[in-house]
Amino acid sequence: MSTPKEPPASAPESEILIQVNGELRPCRAGLSLDRVLEGLGYQPRLVVVEFNGTILPRQSWPTQAVVESDVLEVVTIVGGGS
Numbered sequence: 526m527s528t529p530k531e532p533p534a535s536a537p538e539s540e541i542l543i544q545v546n547g548e549l550r551p552c553r554a555g556l557s558l559d560r561v562l563e564g565l566g567y568q569p570r571l572v573v574v575e576f577n578g579t580i581l582p583r584q585s586w587p588t589q590a591v592v593e594s595d596v597l598e599v600v601t602i603v604g605g606g607s
Contacts, residue, residue, distance in 0.1 A: 541593040552591070559586040562599070573600045 539554040545565060552561050558576065562569045574581055575598040581589060591597075 541591075543591060543594070544596045546597070546599055554593075556591055557587050558589040558591055558597075561591045561597075562586070565599075567599060567601070571602050573602065574598070575600075 540551045541554045542549050542551055543561070544550070550565065552564055556564065558574065558581070559569050562572065562574070569583070569586065574586070576589065577596050
């Protein structure tokens with residue numbers, strides 16, 4: 526009679542370091558730009574992103590992979606006026 530085996534221990538999620546607005550920030554590896562922004566607490570519909578020196582159109586964010594050492598400049602759009 527065999528004894529039940531324990532499930533394999535889950536591997537820790539891989540993290541990468543990216544630069545966001547001049548600061549190194551950890552994030553999960555394998556995410557697209559829109560998911561990284563959400564993970565950092567941004568509301569993607571309210572920001573403009575410069576990705577490695579190029580302003581990316583919002584429609585490309587879901588397919589843009591983010592990898593170690595990428596550089597993001599994130600500008601929040603603020604409404605208002607008089």
